[in-house]
Amino acid sequence: MAYIEFDNVVKSYGSGDAEVRALDGASFSVERGELAVVLGASGAGKTTALNILGGMDTATSGRVTVDGRDVTAESESELVEYRRADVGFVFQFYNLVPNLTALENVELAAQICPDSLDARETLEKVGLGARLSNFPAQLSGGEQQRVSIARAVAKNPKLLLCDEPTGALDYATGKQIL
Ligand SMILES: Nc1ncnc2c1ncn2[C@@H]1O[C@H](COP(=O)(O)OP(=O)(O)O)[C@@H](O)[C@H]1O
């Protein structure tokens, strides 16, 4: 069994004539240690698939297992634990806490994880060592995206899920982040 098994997953919104299938029987598997990239047109269902994999959304049908754990069968409190301990998530639109500095945003995530990395060092690695005490509104889109990446990486998670993680970055910075 692969580390991640995404098996025949359907996600539908609405019903009858108004039904939209964001995912219509999507299946893939990813091995431990593998870097997998999901490509598709806008509206293809990439964000929906990542949200289900990260335990933030639920499938209408199908099964998702991560390291033998059936994410689709878990209770809300088990999913909280899964999201906190196992998953690092880089959101397409960053989702930083606006009234916390860059450093505090990363520390907040690191503090709730057992094997987290140093928040300051992780921000230095993404090139933001000089922006530690800036608030999100004082940072460019690309800088906010790098705080969001540092926040996910600093959790040192089993699973790092990134939704268009270099969308706001120039070519050279994007390549460096990858
Ligand atoms: N809450 C929702 N209600 C209705 N339709 C939705 C909802 N969320 C997403 N969709 C639809 O599901 C499809 C896939 O969306 P999404 O996963 O965001 O695509 P992508 O990330 O690949 O651009 C789109 O057609 C979108 O309009």
Ligand SMILES: [Mg+2]
């Ligand atoms: Mg998307």
